[in-house]
Amino acid sequence: MDTGERGHVRRPTPQEVAAAAGRGLVDVIGPGLRVLFCGFNPGLYSAAVGEHFARRGSRFWPALHRSGFTDRELHPWERDELLRQGVGITSLSNRATARADELTSTELVAGVAGLAVKAERHRPRWVAILGVTAYRIAFARPRAGLGPQPDRLGLARVWVLPNPSGLNAHFPLPALTAEFAALYEETLRRP
Template identity: 40%
Template sequence: MLTDIISTHLKVIFCGINPGLKSSNDGHHFSGKSNRFWKVLHLSGFTPYEIEAVNDTSILDFGYGLTTAVARATSRADELSKEEFEGALEGFTNKMTEFQPQYIVFLGKAAYKAFSKKKEIQWGQQPEDFCRAKVWVLPNTSGLNRGFSLDHLVSYYKALYQTLHES
């Protein structure tokens, strides 16, 4: 089981689609060997060093949190049904309303498409807020997402980092 790493009024809550099997078994976010989340977070400026998955709670020290859109662990996010996203929406909305982050960053388009009911979503900042938080959608760092090189991922995440530090 993977628990949220979250507190009130964080700068960013990063929202994965759902836990991978390894992360769920380990109890640590993004612990799969091929997942590039911690490396990308560091290389794009969010953390001064690369956090190890076993130390995932230290992300709170930087004003960031972690959650997932759907709690059920799978080996691939495409194993989730439309109904699972629909069933998760109310709980997710309640959580974001309670914790009030400045930004919600969806990692991959699937969850935000399901939650917003939009058919087309662009990468980056979204035109509308969600639970009074600004929304960004960034490419998923899963090792299964080979459509994005490490450099491409870092450039997308760096754009968010720069936006956060302009305000």
């Protein structure tokens, strides 16, 4: 997707958004991360733009900043700055859909193996799954709640956070930020 002045990403047309179905995104990942955030999958808008959590009004970026992970609210296209601040982004499935419920449980379960490979290669301290429903299905833990989990991916510990989607009405931004902040506080502790 073309960028305009000051690095802003041009808004895609409705046709470009529709054409993004099935497309994937490049991971924002590197060595030495405090946290690798892992969503269900890219939405169509994000896939059309080519950036994670790209839709205007995404609650991911304000929650990330307000919880302490970043020193300012970053924009989706600031991948290098995100990595400099010790944070990365990936997905369980790299198939863009209009809604996360279009993913099959098979896709979510299969995504754990790929996530484990990424965690072993890049060695983040934590992998944060963004959505308790996705975690319950992918990791076969039907009663799991939010917070730290017993699973490990490589050396990384696993934490479950609420899905930052605006469709997740149970978690308005202040509640979402509080959950992110609990993980942030944990990352400040020595391993």
